[in-house]
Amino acid sequence: MTPAVPKAELHCHIEGAASPALVRTQALKYGVDISGFITGDSYVWSDFTGFLAAYDGAAGLFRTEEDYAELAETYLRGIAEEGAIYAEIFVSPDHAKAAGLSTEGYFRGLAEGIARARGQCGIECRMILVGIRHLGAEAVEAAARLAASRPHRLISGFGMAGEERFGRVADYRRAFDIARDAGLGITIHAGELCGAGSVRDALDVVRPTRIGHGVRSIEDPALVRRIAGEGVVLELCPGSNVALKVFASMAEHPFDLLLRQGVKVTLNSDDPPHFQSSIGREYDAAAKTWGYDARQLIGITRTAVMAAFVDEPTREKLL
Numbered sequence: 627m628t629p630a631v632p633k634a635e636l637h638c639h640i641e642g643a644a645s646p647a648l649v650r651t652q653a654l655k656y657g658v659d660i661s662g663f664i665t666g667d668s669y670v671w672s673d674f675t676g677f678l679a680a681y682d683g684a685a686g687l688f689r690t691e692e693d694y695a696e697l698a699e700t701y702l703r704g705i706a707e708e709g710a711i712y713a714e715i716f717v718s719p720d721h722a723k724a725a726g727l728s729t730e731g732y733f734r735g736l737a738e739g740i741a742r743a744r745g746q747c748g749i750e751c752r753m754i755l756v757g758i759r760h761l762g763a764e765a766v767e768a769a770a771r772l773a774a775s776r777p778h779r780l781i782s783g784f785g786m787a788g789e790e791r792f793g794r795v796a797d798y799r800r801a802f803d804i805a806r807d808a809g810l811g812i813t814i815h816a817g818e819l820c821g822a823g824s825v826r827d828a829l830d831v832v833r834p835t836r837i838g839h840g841v842r843s844i845e846d847p848a849l850v851r852r853i854a855g856e857g858v859v860l861e862l863c864p865g866s867n868v869a870l871k872v873f874a875s876m877a878e879h880p881f882d883l884l885l886r887q888g889v890k891v892t893l894n895s896d897d898p899p900h901f902q903s904s905i906g907r908e909y910d911a912a913a914k915t916w917g918y919d920a921r922q923l924i925g926i927t928r929t930a931v932m933a934a935f936v937d938e939p940t941r942e943k944l945l
């Protein structure tokens with residue numbers, strides 16, 4: 627482990643960061659059977675659809691402000707121990723609503739957890755409000771309107787997660803226009819389950835400064851040149867990609883190929899306990915697989931901090 631290397635992650639879904647142990651505690655508290663998606667100390671799923679079902683099952687067990695405060699605090703304290711100095715978490719009010727928690731309570735709880743972790747470890751955190759693609763364009767637009775209303779000072783960006791194979795990027799154009807016009811940072815999941823065309827559409831329609839994954843751009847050399855040329859930052863999640871079988875192994879993951887072609891790449895955990903990932907493990911695996919030394923790893927952190935949706939004084943402090 628490399629806790630001495632300062633790390634930053636831009637791509638972690640807070641509901642996907644709940645450990646099976648914490649979810650088990652929640653399940654006992656609320657009297658819910660979790661045997662369909664947790665066995666022993668592991669999540670159980672076999673493909674992306676199954677993963678999303680397990681993710682939704684876990685999210686449904688966080689029902690109060692304090693549940694979310696504990697989840698955010700636990701995640702942030704854990705990564706601070708691995709050397710993280712900054713994290714952006716994807717937050718999904720649609721998941722909170724489905725669990726019976728108000729949007730206000732959701733943000734208050736998360737902010738309380740963020741404040742506790744900051745007080746104990748000094749770690750900085752911002753929230754990126756996401757719409758869920760497979761809930762449809764209207765739901766994503768409602769999420770964008772909510773983000774644009776600036777419901778909490780720690781919400782600094784807007785994004786879209788969920789099933790990439792659902793609908794077309796153009797269906798979500800208005801949502802991203804609303805969020806961009808409100809001055810929010812923009813990122814979108816693309817090029818994870820779908821190929822280079824999905825990334826190209828995302829760039830054309832959404833005009834993001836960052837793309838969640840974007841890893842399958844590697845299938846189109848002209849697109850890689852475009853991403854490098856435009857300085858779009860990829861939130862790469864190698865451990866997640868290997869767990870979801872987008873690539874067969876770390877050795878086959880194109881992180882290093884993209885880096886060498888001038889793409890701004892960052893390392894991220896995505897949904898840590900689902901993929902046996904964590905920001906520390908991603909840095910370690912990158913060092914082991916591609917031979918990066920501390921200077922190169924710090925360069926990746928610097929790329930993340932430069933691309934962070936954060937105020938300039940905080941960015942300066944992190945650099």
Ligand code: ADE
Nearest residue numbers: 639642787788815896897
């Ligand atoms: N939501 C949580 N994790 C995700 C992923 N890897 N891709 C798309 N949506 C997600």
Ligand code: ZN
Nearest residue numbers: 637787838896
């Ligand atoms: Zn993701």
